[in-house]
Amino acid sequence: MTIETGPGVRVWWCGRGHACFPRRLVCPVCRDTGSSPRAAREGVVEEVTDAPGTGVRMVTVRLPEGPRLLGRVEAEAGPGDRLPLSAVPGVPGAVHVPDPHDRTTGTVGP
Numbered sequence: 001m002t003i004e005t006g007p008g009v010r011v012w013w014c015g016r017g018h019a020c021f022p023r024r025l026v027c028p029v030c031r032d033t034g035s036s037p038r039a040a041r042e043g044v045v046e047e048v049t050d051a052p053g054t055g056v057r058m059v060t061v062r063l064p065e066g067p068r069l070l071g072r073v074e075a076e077a078g079p080g081d082r083l084p085l086s087a088v089p090g091v092p093g094a095v096h097v098p099d100p101h102d103r104t105t106g107t108v109g110p
């Protein structure tokens with residue numbers, strides 16, 4: 001199986017079509033215990049929080065598939081904006097959402 005490592009974020013799907021992020025051992029909707037990843041490539045900004053004096057802008061993004069993700073963006077962004085997603089930092093204009101299952105990006109996952 002190929003795992004997306006470029007722009008896009010891995011979202012996990014149970015056998016009955018419910019999307020999860022991050023991955024869960026059991027689907028919170030139907031209790032299915034199997035899941036497989038697919039790339040989510042964009043989402044709609046719901047909330048923006050600027051950390052004063054740091055230049056850090058955090059956004060909550062809703063995916064068309066359902067889950068909400070928390071990420072960081074370097075660009076101007078406001079509620080309702082549709083932005084690309086990336087699990088890797090430094091993609092211009094994209095919301096960086098670290099993949100908690102990918103230890104190569106320096107994040108610590110479960």
Ligand SMILES: [Zn+2]
Binds near residue numbers: 017018031
């Ligand atoms: Zn499910």
